[in-house]
Amino acid sequence: MLARGPSRRSATRNPGARPDFRFPPAMRKSSVRRFGRILGQLVPHPTLSSRSEPSNVVETISDGRIMCSTRITSCVAAFGPRGNWMRHNAPLLPSGQPKSVLRGAMSVAGLFAGIGGFELAFSRAGFKTRLLVEVDPAARAVLKTRFPDAEVRSDVCDLSSLPPDNTIVTAGFPCQNLSMAGDKSGISGPKSGVVGKLFELIMRHQPATVVIENVYFMLQLDSGRAMEWLVTQFERLGYHWAYRVVDTMGFGLPQRRRRVYLLACRNVDPRRILFADNDPIANIPTLSLTRPLGFYWTEGRSGVGLTVDGIPPLKVGSALGIPSPPAVLFPDGEVLTPSLPACEELQGFPRGWTDVVGINKGRNPAWRMVGNAVSVPVAQWVARRLKTPGTVLELTQTSISKGNRWPQGGWNVGEGRVGIAASAKPVLTEAPSISQFRDTSWSRLSDRALNGFIDRAENGGLRMPENFLDTLRQATRKTPTLR
Ligand SMILES: C[S@@+](CC[C@H](N)C(=O)[O-])C[C@H]1O[C@@H](n2cnc3c(N)ncnc32)[C@H](O)[C@@H]1O
Numbered sequence: 001m002l003a004r005g006p007s008r009r010s011a012t013r014n015p016g017a018r019p020d021f022r023f024p025p026a027m028r029k030s031s032v033r034r035f036g037r038i039l040g041q042l043v044p045h046p047t048l049s050s051r052s053e054p055s056n057v058v059e060t061i062s063d064g065r066i067m068c069s070t071r072i073t074s075c076v077a078a079f080g081p082r083g084n085w086m087r088h089n090a091p092l093l094p095s096g097q098p099k100s101v102l103r104g105a106m107s108v109a110g111l112f113a114g115i116g117g118f119e120l121a122f123s124r125a126g127f128k129t130r131l132l133v134e135v136d137p138a139a140r141a142v143l144k145t146r147f148p149d150a151e152v153r154s155d156v157c158d159l160s161s162l163p164p165d166n167t168i169v170t171a172g173f174p175c176q177n178l179s180m181a182g183d184k185s186g187i188s189g190p191k192s193g194v195v196g197k198l199f200e201l202i203m204r205h206q207p208a209t210v211v212i213e214n215v216y217f218m219l220q221l222d223s224g225r226a227m228e229w230l231v232t233q234f235e236r237l238g239y240h241w242a243y244r245v246v247d248t249m250g251f252g253l254p255q256r257r258r259r260v261y262l263l264a265c266r267n268v269d270p271r272r273i274l275f276a277d278n279d280p281i282a283n284i285p286t287l288s289l290t291r292p293l294g295f296y297w298t299e300g301r302s303g304v305g306l307t308v309d310g311i312p313p314l315k316v317g318s319a320l321g322i323p324s325p326p327a328v329l330f331p332d333g334e335v336l337t338p339s340l341p342a343c344e345e346l347q348g349f350p351r352g353w354t355d356v357v358g359i360n361k362g363r364n365p366a367w368r369m370v371g372n373a374v375s376v377p378v379a380q381w382v383a384r385r386l387k388t389p390g391t392v393l394e395l396t397q398t399s400i401s402k403g404n405r406w407p408q409g410g411w412n413v414g415e416g417r418v419g420i421a422a423s424a425k426p427v428l429t430e431a432p433s434i435s436q437f438r439d440t441s442w443s444r445l446s447d448r449a450l451n452g453f454i455d456r457a458e459n460g461g462l463r464m465p466e467n468f469l470d471t472l473r474q475a476t477r478k479t480p481t482l483r
Contacts, residue, residue: 109133109162109207110150111171111198115142115354115369117347118170118211119150121379125387130163138365141358156197162205168386169207171198172374178218178226181315187218187226199233206237209265211382213374216245216258224406227260234264235412242270242411248347250279250425251377254310254434255346256294258424259374261382268389271411273382276390277426285309287465290331292434297327297337297445297453301460310434314343316371323367327445328434329468335450335475339441340366346437348376381427396421450475 109131110119119129129150132143143152153159162169176182177189187195202210218226227243234241241264248257263270285308287293294311295304305312311326325337341351347370354366398407398419409420454469 107163107165108168108170111156111159111169111201112173112194113143113170114139114172114372114374115349115366116146117349117374117376118172118213118379119147120349120353121374121376122168122170122383123147124376124380125383127168127383127387130167133159136365136369138359139369142354142356142366142369144358145356146353156194156201159197159201162201162207167205167207168209168211169198169202170211170379171195172213172372173198175215175218178221179215180217184221186222187229192226195230199237202233203237206266208267209263209386210234210239211379212260212262212264213379214260214262216260218260219245219406219408223403227262227406228402230262231412231417239264239266240270240411240413241265242274242409242413244274244409244420244422244426245424246378246381246426247424248313248375248378249310249431250423250427250429251348251375251381252429252431253346253348253375253377254307254431254437255312255314255375256305256307256310257313257375259378261378263382268386269392269413271392271413272389273385274426275392275395275409275411275420275422276385277381278393278395278422279425279428280423289329289465289467289471292331293329293465293468294326294434295329297335297449298324299453299456301456301462304457304462304464306465310431311338311346314347314371316368323364325367328438329471329475330435330438333471333475335445335472336438336442337445338437339443340364340370342437342439342441343367343370347373348378348380349373393422445475 106127108119108122108127108129110116110129111133113119113132113134114136116129116132119132123129129147131153132147132150133153133156134140134143135155137154140152140154143150173195174191177185177192178187183189185192187193198210212230214226218224231241231243241262243260243262245258246261248255248259261274263273265273285291287306287308291309293309294307296312299305305326307326311328314325323340325343327335327337329335338346340354344353345351349370354369359366395409398421400406400410400417400419407419407421408424409422411418411420450472454472457464457469
């Protein structure tokens with residue numbers, strides 16, 4: 001739940017919350033007044049004579065401290081996704097280009113950390129994870145084992161501070177209300193709405209860099225309302241931002257997984273991270289049974305996620321926690337589903353990453369956690385570029401217009417919002433065949449599951465590749481041969 005700001009009434013009732021600070025003298029009274037009204041919480045300053053004009057503004061933080069930045073150059077108010085206000089007194093970036101190098105920002109605070117996909121990637125690039133925050137106890141067990149030097153906390157909503165130095169905040173916030181498979185209630189939904197808390201922390205601590213990852217579908221849901229909200233918050237807080245849709249398939253893993261990477265920076269041009277690499281050759285493979293074909297066996301009537309020589313995106317499994325990894329029809333006629341270690345590998349984790357003490361292996365939550373995770377090589381590309389920003393490529397610019405689905409990429413570096421037509425494959429890496437990930441740990445899809453899929457597909461009227469359903473039917477009669 002988002003924290004609601006204190007009302008004027010609660011402030012006057014709580015004399016203990018009186019501040020002992022004042023606005024910097026350079027600040028005009030009109031700004032103070034305006035900001036005070038926005039905050040709805042005004043306290044007269046003892047040394048200023050005007051009775052009518054408030055000269056101080058209180059900001060009460062959830063842990064009871066009171067804060068007011070002495071570096072105020074401009075005031076803005078930001079509003080939470082549910083329309084509740086959030087307070088802000090951060091300095092805005094001066095206009096013009098931000099500095100081009102990332103100075104001293106070597107530590108990472110991972111919020112909504114899951115099993116630490118971001119943080120594994122950042123550690124491989126030389127960053128140190130100081131703080132990890134994750135509400136799921138099973139995921140926390142993984143974090144504690146894999147990042148023994150980091151402080152592990154449980155709930156972002158209970159967090160009152162970030163590590164003090166120049167920190168990079170990673171935040172793959174919950175996607176349940178933004179994904180195609182979810183309830184589509186949007187950025188203010190019961191799960192995804194927790195992102196408001198992230199922005200409260202950003203306001204207070206102004207981290208150097210924030211990296212967000214979330215589902216591709218949020219670019220089109222409600223005409224991109226979630227993106228509109230996210231980038232508006234960053235603009236109000238004085239950050240420059242850039243985002244890009246990137247596909248795991250372009251990073252040496254045969255998993256089609258398009259995700260939005262949104263980067264907001266205070267002292268580096270985010271375009272130099274996300275738009276310094278591009279492989280424009282969009283190689284669309286033809287559907288053919290001579291190559292392995294991945295698909296969602298749990299679907300059938302609607303999109304089945306056919307993927308040539310790879311798997312469609314790993315998902316979190318059923319609401320009951322039953323694993324449902326996608327299946328692959330191999331050219332030898334076998335229809336197999338990957339094991340948990342294979343799924344870890346297909347997300348870029350070492351095999352066995354989630355095999356830690358404290359996880360119930362019965363209805364193993366690791367399936368969900370791996371399906372939730374960020375693909376490590378993609379996050380690693382972002383981390384490496386943060387260390388060594390490149391030169392912004394010349395890319396076709398488009399527009400970002402309100403009420404329309406958002407483009408594949410975009411930025412605002414102080415000169416307005418720009419849409420970008422960049423490929424989802426920034427680096428020149430060919431994904432290996434999914435066959436290279438196949439081993440004896442994979443399971444044969446049961447005849448029951450396969451027949452259920454065939455029935456749904458036949459009745460659903462979706463166009464399938466030639467001989468696909470026939471080959472699946474034959475697979476149900478086949479003696480399994482795993483290799
Ligand atoms: C999309 S996943 C992030 C996965 C992560 N990037 C990874 O690589 O594993 C979102 C995570 O946020 C966690 N979460 C949800 N609400 C939270 C909260 N209030 N505080 C901390 N974590 C939360 C969920 O348990 C889930 O693991």
